[in-house]
Amino acid sequence: MALKGAEIMKMLPKTNCKECGCATCFAFAMKLATGGVKLDDCPYIDPEVKAELEGAMAPPMKLVTIGAGQNAMVIGEEEVMFRHEKTFFHEPGIAVLISDKESEPDIDEKLARVKDLRFERIGNVLKVNLLALSNDSGDGGTFETLVKKAYETTDFPFILISEDTDILFSAAAMCADRRPLVYPVTNENVSASIPKLKELGLPAGVKGESLDEVIAVTSQLKDAGVEECVIDPGSRNMLDGIRDQTLIRRAALKKGFRPLGYPTMTFPCFMCRDKYEEALAASALMTKYAGIVVTSLTEKEFIFPLLVHRFNIYSDPRRPMTVEEKVYEVSQPDENSPILISTNYALDFFIVSGAIEEANIPAFLCIKDTGGIGVLAAWTSGKFTGEAIAEFFKKYDVENKVKHKKLIIPGVAKKLKDELEEELPSWEILLGPSEASDIPKFLSEEWKV
């Protein structure tokens, strides 16, 4: 919970010495609250007070890094309960569960499949982020074989899962440079785990059967200097999971309760009766605050909706959704293909390009940068006028992409038609449908070169 200037003021020396560069201690406190100065700038602050203030001013939810380098997964440091209050910052990790009890060919196939679970969507790569390697065999050697294989053949960060603490940490030592999350750290094994977590510098996957148990473990870890934790409150059905995640986030953000100020992990793979339920539970838990979801799903049909779901919920509501300005080629058009134009508002782009694909008529889709606003608003504000579009035509040499001279414009922009007839006199301007869903019908009935 962020501290207010007045609260900080009470803890300062109140000498107004000016050595920090501020006129008064009060001014310093106000600046400190908003991040304008550093605590170190005050030369006279009591070291104990300083430690206390640092603790109080830290983000209410810890940032945790799993993995290393390019593929590292960063979760936590969320600031709000509802995305419209600001935004959700760090996309939750989607971890695919692989057991060391699975046969070697099954494991190979799964690893290959998981690597392929990558999709492009408006210039963003959507992908699975983690492997959750589980020691269900109870055998250390078998587990190490699995970890070694995953280490050598993929570059995913890992969650290592074993009920046997010795097996867990000897596997962790094998891949410590990849910074795996070790799980579970519990009431029973926390004392034994602390020296190893510290030695290897790893984040801890804390499991408790209740929030009270979780709190006991994270407190012990914190006292021992293990700062990065991910919490599993033990919920094994979706609605309990939503309850626990909600309470954890609320305790952290609204009450400043540090022992729960960590991202969470959930196990939809153990909550459900079939694949559909698992996919739905995973998406529900991501909506309601999970930092990591562990799933056994690897099929495209089940993972792709999950990836798009995460992309949607974690998009920043403060920014208009936009796509890049350019002439998009939908389904390989040629010189006789239709040309349509629309704005770079991402939703318009999705719907229009989807409708063209559905029509099964290849086309050029001109996307004009309107700052992410829709057709009518963009026309009103001068970003989607006849003049602006004529410039776009010149800039992207639209004229030479096709043999015909017909441009299809959005049906809602009736006034734009007149403007374009003036600005592009050699072009025939066709007023398209007002609804993108009518584009297939329009193209198949109206489009002739």
Place this chain on the structure above:
Amino acid sequence: MTYEAPLEKHPVNIREVVLGEGEKAQKIGGENTFPFHSFEGSLPNPPGLALEVLDMQPENWATWALDPFKDVSSDPVEWARKGVEEYGAEILCLRLLSTDPMGMDAAPEEAAKTVRKIVDSLNIPLIVLGTGTEDKDSKVLIEVARACSGKNLLLGPVLKGNYQEIAKAALEHGHAIVAQASMDANLTKELNIALCKFFPPEKIVVDPTSSALGYGMEYTFSIIESIKQFGLVDKDKMMQMPVFADIGIECWRTKEARESAEQGILWEATTGMTFLLAGANLVVFRHPEALRLIKSMISY
């Protein structure tokens, strides 16, 4: 530091709205907490899950969307019956697509006859939707209101441009309405204020309009969440109406839903689940399997 569960109590309730009449009537809304938060408040009614029925043969539906109804898709009464008897729907949503002025442009009287037939043969709560064309919808829905007087249908969408006529007919014949304002919580509130000058608030369900997964789902999600916050946290009486989400039509339009049956069902179910988590009280599904999945997951 000792932990105390940070429970939140709200002293107000979302309004309870009754759909249908007689023993199969269903209530939606009535909660004084956020969705699924039974650990800190009361949610007297589970969300209403409705199954969509068209009043004409669907065109251009994905095979797997039509499959469950392909033997009955030319007869709305049989379609409705199959939805109830075979797929367990407890609420139906009849879309009067035949009345679309850009399409078949069927007469209001024709459409009303179909509605009446379904009401007479099934007697379960029925949502009746026009096509969103203000002029035509007001003629059609007024006729439906008259033909099914006293049946407590849920009629919509009622828009800024036709709310007066439709709401008046609904009031006269004892129906509830869906007040629709697109993607803006303030517009939702404005329409509610206008309606409540002459229409009972406990007969209003609000529709902020729905977008599908991958096509703006997050906007609908956040608008539903903010409507619920205005209602419960800020105690705004004009924001305490149950929320309606008509998702089947949006989800099955996407190319992703048309790629495979599994992905299509999940596209719809994921969108539905997300809106339920935001606080939707009544969701319309197109695929019976999507509805079944959601029902089994939220009731265990």
